[in-house]
Amino acid sequence: MDLETFRWLLTDEGQALLGRATELIDVPELQAQTELRRTAPAPAVAAAVTQVELRRRAEAKFGDLAARLYFTPDALEQATRLSVSTHRAGRYQAFGASTLIDLGCSIGGDLIAAARAGLVCAGVDLDPVRVAIAEANLAALGLPGATQVADATTVDHSGFDLAFADPARRSGAGRTFKVDDWTPPWSWVEGLLRRDACVKVAPGIPHDLVPAGVEAEWVSDGGEVKEAALWSGRTATADRRATVIGAGGLASITDEDDPGIEAVGVGAVGDFLYEPDGAVIRAGLVTAVAAGVGGRLVDPKIAYVTSDASFRTPFARGYRVLEHLPYREKQLKAALRERGIGRLTIKKRGVDVSPEALRKRLALSGDEEGTIVLTRVDGHGTALLVAPF
Numbered sequence: 001m002d003l004e005t006f007r008w009l010l011t012d013e014g015q016a017l018l019g020r021a022t023e024l025i026d027v028p029e030l031q032a033q034t035e036l037r038r039t040a041p042a043p044a045v046a047a048a049v050t051q052v053e054l055r056r057r058a059e060a061k062f063g064d065l066a067a068r069l070y071f072t073p074d075a076l077e078q079a080t081r082l083s084v085s086t087h088r089a090g091r092y093q094a095f096g097a098s099t100l101i102d103l104g105c106s107i108g109g110d111l112i113a114a115a116r117a118g119l120v121c122a123g124v125d126l127d128p129v130r131v132a133i134a135e136a137n138l139a140a141l142g143l144p145g146a147t148q149v150a151d152a153t154t155v156d157h158s159g160f161d162l163a164f165a166d167p168a169r170r171s172g173a174g175r176t177f178k179v180d181d182w183t184p185p186w187s188w189v190e191g192l193l194r195r196d197a198c199v200k201v202a203p204g205i206p207h208d209l210v211p212a213g214v215e216a217e218w219v220s221d222g223g224e225v226k227e228a229a230l231w232s233g234r235t236a237t238a239d240r241r242a243t244v245i246g247a248g249g250l251a252s253i254t255d256e257d258d259p260g261i262e263a264v265g266v267g268a269v270g271d272f273l274y275e276p277d278g279a280v281i282r283a284g285l286v287t288a289v290a291a292g293v294g295g296r297l298v299d300p301k302i303a304y305v306t307s308d309a310s311f312r313t314p315f316a317r318g319y320r321v322l323e324h325l326p327y328r329e330k331q332l333k334a335a336l337r338e339r340g341i342g343r344l345t346i347k348k349r350g351v352d353v354s355p356e357a358l359r360k361r362l363a364l365s366g367d368e369e370g371t372i373v374l375t376r377v378d379g380h381g382t383a384l385l386v387a388p389f
Contacts, residue, residue, distance in 0.1 A: 001072060003129050005047045009070075010136060014044065021048040025056065065112070068140045070133045075107040080166070080200065083221050083245050085113035088164075088198065088229065093117050095196075095235050097161035103152035103192070104165055104184070108134030108145075110200075114164075115143040122160070124150040153184050162235070165192060166200040179209065189230075196233035203228045203282055207240075217241040217252075220279035228282070242283040244314050251314040253280065258288035267296045269324070269377055270308040273386055274316040275347070289315045298377045302350040310389065319386035325372065327381040332372075333362050339385075340366035348374040351381055 008014045017040050024032040029049075036045040054076055058066035061081045071079075080088075092100060092114060100114050105123025107130050114121045115138060122145065125131045131147045138145045157163045167182040167189060179186035189199055193214050203218055203225045210216045215236035217229045222245070231237070238254035264287050276289045281303045290296055292315065295307030305316065312318070325335045336344065342364045346355035351374050373384040 001047050001050065001129065003132060005043055006070070006129055006132055006136075008044060009047055009051065013040075014048070017044060017048045018051060021045075021052045022055075025052050062109075065141065069107075069137045070140075071107055072129065072133070075130055075133070078166075078168070079107065079109040080113075081221055081226055082109070082113065084219050084226050085110045086116070087219065087243065087245060087250060089113040089117035089119070091198075091231070091235070092119055092162055095162065097196075099160045100162045100164060101155070101157045101160040102164050102166075103155065103157065104167065105134050105147060106130050106166070108137045108147070110164060110166065111145050111147075112137060112141060112143060115145050116141075121145040123147045124152055124155055126151060153188050161196065163192060163195065163197040164199070165189065165197070169202055179205075193230060193232040196235055198232075198235060199230045201228050201230060203278075205230075207284065215239060215241060216283070217243055218279040218282040219243045219245065220277050221245040223277065225278035225282055240283045240285060242277065242279040242285050242315065244277050244279055246314060248314065253283075253285055253288050253292075253315055255283075255285065255288075257291070258285050259291050261287050261297065261300060263287070264290040265296045266298070266300050266378065267306070269298055269321055269382070269384065270295070270306045271321055272307050272310055273298075273319045273321055273373060273384065274305040274307065274311075274313070275319070275349075276303055276305065276316045277314075280315050285315075289313065298375065298382075299350065299379065302376055304349060304373070304375055318389050319371070319373070320389055321384055321386055323385040325383040325385050327374070327383045329358070329361065332383055333364075336362065336364055336370065336372075337366065339370065340368040341370040342366035343369040345369075345371040346374065347371065350376045 021036060054071040055066050058071055058076055061079055099120045102111050102123040105111050105125050111121050111123045123134055128149050131149050135147045167184055169182055193211055205228050215231040215238050219226055238256055240255045241252055243252045274293055276286050280289055286303045290305040292313055293307045293311040294309055295305045298304045298306050326332050344359060344364055353374050371386050373386055375382055
C-alpha cells in the first residue's frame with residue numbers, strides 16, 4: 001500500500017469502503033471483491049480488504065483496539081503486543097518520565113501504549129507510510145502525539161525524558177541475528193544506551209552483549225517469550241529481570257532474588273517438579289525460582305527445578321511427580337500401555353528426543369491421559385510421569 005492509497009482510505013469515501021469491506025469479511029473473497037469494485041477501483045478495494053484482514057489478525061496483539069487501527073503486514077508482524085508495551089509504559093511512569101521519543105515508531109504500537117499512560121510522545125521513522133499510519137492510529141484512539149518522517153540516528157532527542165528504540169532485525173535475506181545488521185546498527189544502540197533509554201531487542205540476545213550497567217529484561221506473555229528490553233541510565237534497576245504476564249496479572253523476578261546454584265544445590269527429584277517460564281530461563285534466573293519454591297535443580301545444566309513441597313508461582317509451571325518410569329523406549333512403551341495411557345503429552349529438556357516422533361513410535365491406544373517428562377537427572381536420562389497442578 002502506498003502513501004496516496006492510505007491517505008485515500010482516511011477520507012469519507014475510503015472509510016465507507018472500509019466499513020463495507022468489514023461487513024463482507026466472512027463472504028467468499030471473490031464475491032466480496034466483485035461487490036466492492038462496483039463503487040471503488042481495484043487498488044482501493046485491495047487496500048480496504050487487506051486492512052480488514054490485518055485487523056482481524058491484529059486482535060491477538062491489540063485486542064479490541066485492533067478494529068480501529070491501521071497496519072501493514074510487515075509492521076503488524078514486528079509490532080509489540082499491547083500487554084507488553086503497556087507493561088513497558090508502566091515502567092516509564094514508575095521512572096517518572098513525562099515525555100518520550102520513539103526512535104523508529106513504525107505504525108505507532110509503542111506510542112499508543114505510552115500515550116495511554118499519559119506521556120507526551122513523539123515518533124520518527126524513515127518510512128512515510130508507517131509514519132502516516134502511526135499518526136492515524138493515535139488519532140483513531142483520540143490520543144495526542146506527534147509523528148515525523150526522519151532518520152532516528154540524526155534526531156536530537158536530548159529534550160525528552162526517555163528515548164525508546166526498536167531496531168529492525170531484518171536484512172535483505174530475512175530475519176537476522178547479527179546485531180551489526182540491525183537498522184539502526186548496534187553501534188548506534190550502544191550510544192543510545194549511554195543515556196536514559198529503553199531498547200527492544202530479540203529474546204535471544206547474548207548476555208555478554210549487554211553493556212555494563214544496563215538492565216536486561218526478558219518478557220513473556222501467556223507463557224511465550226515475546227522480547228527482551230534493555231534499560232539504561234537511571235531506568236536500570238537490576239542486572240537481569242524476568243517479567244511474566246499472565247491471566248493473573250504481572251510478576252517480576254531479578255538477579256537480586258537469585259542466591260545462585262551453590263545455595264540451592266542439585267539433587268534427586270522430589271514430590272514436585274517445576275518448569276520455569278521461558279523468560280526466567282532466558283534471564284538465567286532458574287536458581288531464583290528454585291529458591292522461591294524451597295527446591296533445587298535436577299541437573300546443573302537443565303532448567304527443571306524440584307521440591308518436596310507444593311508451591312504456586314507465576315514463574316514456573318508445577319507438576320506433581322507420580323512415578324519414575326523406564327527411560328528406555330521399549331520399557332517405557334510397556335509401562336504406559338500398562339497404565340492405559342493413550343493420550344500423551346511429552347515434555348523434554350536436555351535430551352535428544354523428538355516428542356512427535358516418539359509419540360508415533362509408542363503407538364498408544366488407551367483411554368487415559370498422561371504427561372511424561374524426559375530429561376537428565378544428575379547426568380542420567382530420566383522419565384517421569386507427572387500431573388500438572
